Amino acid sequence: xxxxxxxxxxxxxxxxxxxxxxxxxxxxxxxxxxxxxxxxxxxxxxxxxxxxxxxxxxxxxxxxxxxxxxxxxxxxxxxxxxxxxxxxxxxxxxxxxxxxxxxxxxxxxxxxxxxxxxxxxxxxxxxxxxxxxxxxxxxxxxxxxxxxxxxxxxxxxxxxxxxxxxxxxxxxxxxxxxxxxxxxxxxxxxxxxxxxxxxxxxxxxxxxxxxxxxxxxxxxxxxxxxxxxxxxxxxxxxxxxxxxxxxxxxxxxxxxxxxxxxxxxxxxxxxxxxxxxxxxxxxxxxxxxxxxxxxxxxxxxxxxxxxxxxxxxxxxxxxxxxxxxxxxxxxxxxxxxxxxxxxxxxxxxxxxxxxxxxxxxxxxxxxxxxxxxxxxxxxxxxxxxxxxxxxxxxxxxxxxxxxxxxxxxxxxxxxxxxxxxxxxxxxxxxxxxxxxxxxxxxxxxxxxxxxxxxxxxxxxxxxxxxxxxxxxxxxxxxxxxxxxxxxxxxxxxxxxxxxxxxxxxxxxxxxxxxxxxxxxxxxxxxxxxxxxxxxxxxxxxxxxxxxxxxxxxxxxxxxxxxxxxxxxxxxxxxxxxxxxxxxxxxxxxxxxxxxxxxxxxxxxxxxxxxxxxxxxxxxxxxxxxxxxxxxxxxxxxxxxxxxxxxxxxxxxxxxxxxxxxxxxxxxxxxxxxxxxxxxxxxxxxxxxxxxxxxxxxxxxxxxxxxxxxxxxxxxxxxxxxxxxxxxxxxxxxxxxxxxxxxxxxxxxxxxxxxxxxxxxxxxxxxxxxxxxxxxxxxxxxxxxxxxxxxxxxxxxxxxxxxxxxxxxxxxxxxxxxxxxxxxxxxxxxxxxxxxxxxxxxxxxxxxxxxxxxxxxxxxxxxxxxxxxxxxxxxxxxxxxxxxxxxxxxxxxxxxxxxxxxxxxxxxxxxxxxxxxxxxxxxxxxxxxxxxxxxxxxxxxxxxxxxxxxxxxxxxxxxxxxxxxxxxxxxxxxxxxxxxxxxxxxxxxxx
Numbered sequence: 001x002x003x004x005x006x007x008x009x010x011x012x013x014x015x016x017x018x019x020x021x022x023x024x025x026x027x028x029x030x031x032x033x034x035x036x037x038x039x040x041x042x043x044x045x046x047x048x049x050x051x052x053x054x055x056x057x058x059x060x061x062x063x064x065x066x067x068x069x070x071x072x073x074x075x076x077x078x079x080x081x082x083x084x085x086x087x088x089x090x091x092x093x094x095x096x097x098x099x100x101x102x103x104x105x106x107x108x109x110x111x112x113x114x115x116x117x118x119x120x121x122x123x124x125x126x127x128x129x130x131x132x133x134x135x136x137x138x139x140x141x142x143x144x145x146x147x148x149x150x151x152x153x154x155x156x157x158x159x160x161x162x163x164x165x166x167x168x169x170x171x172x173x174x175x176x177x178x179x180x181x182x183x184x185x186x187x188x189x190x191x192x193x194x195x196x197x198x199x200x201x202x203x204x205x206x207x208x209x210x211x212x213x214x215x216x217x218x219x220x221x222x223x224x225x226x227x228x229x230x231x232x233x234x235x236x237x238x239x240x241x242x243x244x245x246x247x248x249x250x251x252x253x254x255x256x257x258x259x260x261x262x263x264x265x266x267x268x269x270x271x272x273x274x275x276x277x278x279x280x281x282x283x284x285x286x287x288x289x290x291x292x293x294x295x296x297x298x299x300x301x302x303x304x305x306x307x308x309x310x311x312x313x314x315x316x317x318x319x320x321x322x323x324x325x326x327x328x329x330x331x332x333x334x335x336x337x338x339x340x341x342x343x344x345x346x347x348x349x350x351x352x353x354x355x356x357x358x359x360x361x362x363x364x365x366x367x368x369x370x371x372x373x374x375x376x377x378x379x380x381x382x383x384x385x386x387x388x389x390x391x392x393x394x395x396x397x398x399x400x401x402x403x404x405x406x407x408x409x410x411x412x413x414x415x416x417x418x419x420x421x422x423x424x425x426x427x428x429x430x431x432x433x434x435x436x437x438x439x440x441x442x443x444x445x446x447x448x449x450x451x452x453x454x455x456x457x458x459x460x461x462x463x464x465x466x467x468x469x470x471x472x473x474x475x476x477x478x479x480x481x482x483x484x485x486x487x488x489x490x491x492x493x494x495x496x497x498x499x500x501x502x503x504x505x506x507x508x509x510x511x512x513x514x515x516x517x518x519x520x521x522x523x524x525x526x527x528x529x530x531x532x533x534x535x536x537x538x539x540x541x542x543x544x545x546x547x548x549x550x551x552x553x554x555x556x557x558x559x560x561x562x563x564x565x566x567x568x569x570x571x572x573x574x575x576x577x578x579x580x581x582x583x584x585x586x587x588x589x590x591x592x593x594x595x596x597x598x599x600x601x602x603x604x605x606x607x608x609x610x611x612x613x614x615x616x617x618x619x620x621x622x623x624x625x626x627x628x629x630x631x632x633x634x635x636x637x638x639x640x641x642x643x644x645x646x647x648x649x650x651x652x653x654x655x656x657x658x659x660x661x662x663x664x665x666x667x668x669x670x671x672x673x674x675x676x677x678x679x680x681x682x683x684x685x686x687x688x689x690x691x692x693x694x695x696x697x698x699x700x701x702x703x704x705x706x707x708x709x710x711x712x713x714x715x716x717x718x719x720x721x722x723x724x725x726x727x728x729x730x731x732x733x734x735x736x737x738x739x740x741x742x743x744x745x746x747x748x749x750x751x752x753x754x755x756x757x758x759x760x761x762x763x764x765x766x767x768x769x770x771x772x773x774x775x776x777x778x779x780x781x782x783x784x785x786x787x788x789x790x791x792x793x794x795x796x797x798x799x800x801x802x803x804x805x806x807x808x809x810x811x812x813x814x815x816x817x818x819x820x821x822x823x824x825x826x827x828x829x830x831x832x833x834x835x836x837x838x839x840x841x842x843x844x845x846x847x848x849x850x851x852x853x854x855x856x857x858x859x860x861x862x863x864x865x866x867x868x869x870x871x872x873x874x875x876x877x878x879x880x881x882x883x884x885x886x887x888x889x890x891x892x893x894x895x896x897x898x899x900x901x902x903x904x905x906x907x908x909x910x911x912x913x914x915x916x917x918x919x920x921x922x923x924x925x926x927x928x929x930x931x932x933x934x935x936x937x938x939x940x941x942x943x944x945x946x947x948x949x950x951x952x953x954x955x956x957x958x959x960x961x962x963x964x965x966x967x968x969x970x971x972x973x974x975x976x977x978x979x980x981x982x983x984x985x986x987x988x989x990x
Contacts, residue, residue: 027118028101032057033127033177034158036165038099045099051076052092054167059105059114060122061173061391066417068111075169079752080935080971108441124177127153128395131184143191150188157181176389182215189221198228209238213245214916220258227265227272235265249916249952287380291355292409295336295343298464301457302337305448306344309337312446313345313407313430323423323445325433333489334434334450335411342409342432349430351404354378356422360414360435368421372397375408375422390421398425405429416442458482458492465496466507474507481511539589539611549580550589551616552625553600554608557687558680560599565680568632568659569625623691628659630688633681634697635661637704640670644707644892647852649814653776654700667855671892674707678714681705682721689721689728696737699725702744709751710896715932719748736772739765743777746784751896753934759788779808783821790827791936793975798828816857819848823864830871838868859888863901870904875912879905899928903941906948915951922948939968943980959984 031037036053038045047053058075059067067075073085082088093112097105106115120126130153137146161177162170185208192201205222212218219242226235239254239262246252253259264272312324326334342353354375358366372393376386379400387393405428413419413435419442423431439445453461462482463471471478485491499510542550552569553561561569567577581598584590589608593599600608616622635657642651644667664670674681681701688698702722709718722745729741742761749758765781782805789798802825809817826841846861862885869878882905889898902925909918922945929937946961962984969977 027121028104029121029123030056030060030117031123031158032060033123033156033161035163036060040101047099048092048095050164050166051088052095054165054170055089055092055112056096057162057165057173058167058169059112061124062113065420066106066108066111066113072112076167078168078935079931123156127156127184134187138191143195147188147191147195150184150191154181154184154188172389176392182212186217186221189218193221193224193228198225201225214249216242216246216255216258220261223258223261223265224272232265236262239265250920251917287352287378288350289352289354289378289406291378292342292346292353293335293339293355295340298461299336299340300461300464301453302333302340305337305450306341308448309341309432309446310345313341313432314348323431323433323442324448325435325439325442325445326448326450333453336489337450338409338411338432338434342407345407345430349405349407351406352379353407353409355409355411357411358413358418360412360418365414365418368418369393371422376400379406394421397422401429402426403428407432410434413439415439453482453487453489453492455479455482455487458485458487458489461489462492462496465493466500470499471507477507477511481507484511539607542584542589545580546583547611547615549577550584550608551612552622553581553590553598554605555612555622555626556629556680557683559683560593560597561680562677563596563598564662565629565632565677566598568628571625571628571659626684626688627694629684630694630697630701631657631659632661633677633684634701634704635659636673636677637661637681637701639663640674640707641704643667643670644854644856645816646854648816648854648857649812650703650776653774654704655697657697668891671707674705675711675893678705678708679717682708682714682717685721686724689724695725695728695732696734696740699729699737699740699744703740706744706747707892707894709748711893715748715751719745719752722748734772735768736774739768739772739774739777742768743780743784746781750784750788751932751934753936753938755788755791755936759785759792762788775808775812776814779805779812779814779817779821782808783817783824786821786828787824790824790831793831795828795831799825799832802828815848815852816854819845819854819861820857821845822848823861826864826868830868835868835872839865839872842868855888856892856894859885859892859897862888863897863904866901866908867904870908870911873911875908879908882908895928896933899925899933899941900937902928903937903944906941906944910944910947910951913951915948918948919945919952935968936972936974939965939972939974939976939980942968943976943983946980946983 027041029039029041036047036057038047038056047056054076055072058072069086069089072089073081076089077085093105093107101116103116104114106113130149134146134149134153137143137149160174161181162174165174189201189205192198201221205218205225209215209218209222219238223235223238226232226238239258242258243254246254261272309324326338342355346353356366356371356374358371360366369390372390373386376393376397377383379397381396381400385396387396401424403426406424408422408424408429408431410419410422410431410433413433415435416439419431419433419439433439433442433445439447459471459475459478459482462478466478481495482492485495495510499505499507539547539550549566549570553566556565556569558565563574563578563581566581567574570577570580572580578596581590582592585592585598591599612622613619634654638651638654639661641648643664662673664673682705685698685701688694688701702718702725705718708714722741726738726741726745729738732738742765746758746761746765749755749761762781762784765777766785769775769777769781782801786798786800786802786805789795789801802821805821806818806825809815809821822841822845826838826845829835829838829841842861842865846858846865849855849858849861862881866878866882866885869875869881882901886898886901886905889901902921906918906921906925909915909921922941925941926938926945929941942961942965946958946965949955949958949961962980966977966980966984968974969980
């Protein structure tokens with residue numbers, strides 16, 4: 001044995017205190033490690049309907065953070081909330097508030113949070129504390145106490161966690177908590193064996209291995225317990241059973257640890273006979289992060305703030321945590337002050353300093369889980385050890401910091417909710433936070449409002465940058481300059497830097513320039529207007545080419561911009577564009593987001609647009625710049641589409657462009673561009689939807705970028721954009737434009753599993769496109785309606801639509817379109833029992849794709865052929881075709897089709913009675929399809945997963961899968977509900 005494993009840990013809820021100081025019997029208590037329940041003292045409370053309990057559970061497991069209404073709706077209903085979801089959520093919250101103590105269920109910023117719970121109020125936090133206590137006892141060598149504590153922790157489970165609670169969030173938490181329970185149980189059993197309790201452990205381990213036959217760690221413990229009980233033959237038989245089970249079910253061998261134990265038993269290793277004390281783990285090399293940005297060498301003033309913050313940080317040694325939050329307008333010097341103070345305090349934090357820009361002022365603030373991942377890596381945690389969820393990352397982060405003295409600088413925070421998961425939780429650590437908002441809801445924080453500099457401090461900063469010699473002889477002019485800057489540090493730094501770079505200027509020249517700007521004095525006011533005045537100062541110093549670039553680039557809506565896209569906006573060569581962008585970065589008016597990508601601070605962007613409205617002449621150049629950007633995206637997206645789909649005629653039917661797009665050496669580079677630019681491309685489409693002169697091109701851009709929807713990465717944004725374009729097309733009433741807009745939306749709804757909506761839209765497409773004599777949308781709509789009819793069991797209708805689609809595609813000479821309709825028709829033949837013709841049709845479609853070198857859509861052909869071969873009993877050939885498709889879909893980042901191919905492989909495995917492999921493929925399909933594909937597809941996968949689980953003897957779990965599938969089908973009104981109910985009947989009898 002390698003010693004006792006670490007006791008598994010889950011996140012601690014910071015607002016919920018430890019259970020060793022419980023308050024009176026009337027305190028509220030909650031349970032989630034079983035049914036979701038609540039008590040006041042010993043009196044049970046009514047927690048309401050399953051959905052109401054789901055809301056309570058989501059808030060209890062939220063780490064005390066505020067959950068927005070959107071997050072809670074997603075937690076309770078997933079991707080298909082009811083139309084009155086928000087009203088229902090508010091009703092549940094209102095009912096819970098009446099049951100709970102006043103103030104416990106708080107409303108914050110449109111969301112909800114659980115506040116002010118007493119010590120030990122939640123059974124989960126009690127288990128967390130007990131697990132921590134057990135770990136400390138184990139590390140101290142007191143295994144007896146550690147076993148006892150873990151036993152008490154495990155006793156707090158009352159059946160399945162969150163039992164009976166619906167919703168995707170609860171399901172994910174159930175899985176996580178069950179895995180944690182098993183890890184705790186394995187740790188306790190390991191300690192049992194280390195304490196010599198092997199005989200007692202045998203029966204428990206026997207039952208557990210029967211319940212979890214594929215959990216090798218339990219089987220390893222059973223072998224050791226049997227061997228130490230003198231039952232060597234049985235121990236070896238456990239290994240033989242395990243090897244046979246793994247080979248039969250998963251096609252794999254036992255893991256090395258199990259093999260090693262078998263060899264040691266065969267060799268009668270004397271070290272196995274008696275338990276040994278846990279071996280000390282090798283000391284890990286401590287990683288000491290030093291992430292603070294460089295402090296500015298000319299830091300000036302702020303003496304009182306430096307002293308005040310230094311005292312707060314120094315107090316961290318004797319406190320659980322010291323937190324200071326600096327707030328102020330943009331450009332007031334929050335980050336500069338925080339970095340300076342952090343550098344001065346470095347000696348008090350010998351274990352390192354962490355830094356992150358949380359980008360809270362922008363539209364895409366950093367997600368706490370992403371930041372925690374970066375912090376954990378900086379602290380020495382291996383990527384493989386970093387969990388996925390925010391809660392688990394936060395818990396691991398606090399555990400890693402336990403016993404260390406680390407300073408965390410959280411710069412540019414959005415709000416307290418973003419900050420809370422990133423705060424250390426142990427004595428000796430400290431956090432500095434900067435934000436534009438006062439964090440009055442950040443408990444225990446030392447708040448500082450940072451104002452503009454004093455005149456003396458401002459002059460001192462100006463002098464340090466410009467030079468004493470130049471300022472000494474023109475002191476009054478220098479005072480005029482810093483006063484015109486509103487005493488804002490950023491404004492002063494920009495002005496002084498410009499002057500320092502121009503040796504022929506005097507201070508009076510700069511002061512005169514500021515004085516000439518009549519509007520500037522009005523703009524240099526407190527608040528955001530002062531920031532605008534600072535930007536005006538920098539803008540006024542730009543050369544004409546720089547100023548034009550600054551104005552025009554600010555017009556685009558995307559989160560950032562590539563050099564190539566900026567070149568389109570400016571109508572300049574790429575090399576010249578990069579030069580002007582880099583010069584703007586030097587002036588601090590533009591940020592370098594990454595190599596080759598640039599972004600504006602959000603307020604700078606607003607200012608740049610104001611400049612464009614005021615200064616850009618002629619005004620039509622603003623529209624021309626955005627039109628060139630739209631052309632660039634459309635031309636490039638069309639090129640990506642053509643690269644991915646050789647021979648596809650869509651690109652011949654798109655609106656023409658005057659500005660060219662990029663070309664790519666291969667399909668991978670083309671896909672990389674599309675997915676990298678997805679957010680910017682969609683932002684451009686939404687922005688261009690308001691112009692009637694650009695709407696046709698905008699819709700065609702969305703059509704050409706259809707892979708963004710199918711990939712799953714930006715499906716919701718794609719759908720939202722398609723809806724906006726559909727509304728805009730309705731307004732102008734041009735049949736061709738409206739038909740194409742409806743076609744993109746129909747595809748988004750098909751990808752999302754909303755087939756009724758998609759069918760209605762596709763039907764309108766046919767009518768409008770015929771009216772406009774635009775045959776391509778008719779082809780696509782017929783093809784789409786055929787697929788939808790197939791999904792809905794209307795096979796006769798589907799065959800009519802697909803037959804017409806084939807005729808239309810042939811009329812256009814669109815061979816890939818014809819292949820797509822043939823593959824879809826193959827599935828209609830399958831559904832109606834015409835297996836051989838189904839194989840033939842799919843084979844025809846695949847051959848067309850292959851002849852044209854269309855590898856991605858060739859994968860769709862292989863997908864259809866794999867289904868037909870499965871039904872015809874040619875399972876090896878079916879698996880081969882589907883694996884070929886799976887490889888292409890993964891390489892193309894088509895998550896929807898990757899998940900569906902895994903689902904079809906599970907069907908092949910079931911047909912071949914490889915049930916364990918089928919279950920694994922179905923589980924992977926569920927994972928890949930999480931959040932995409934819609935509930936109908938999820939119901940299909942759950943049905944197949946249930947069949948696979950039945951094959952491996954896990955009928956209870958299969959029953960649950962089928963029940964969920966029936967619920968999905970009934971909600972959708974799908975005919976598959978009856979089929980799955982028939983599967984449930986024998987399970988219910990059993």
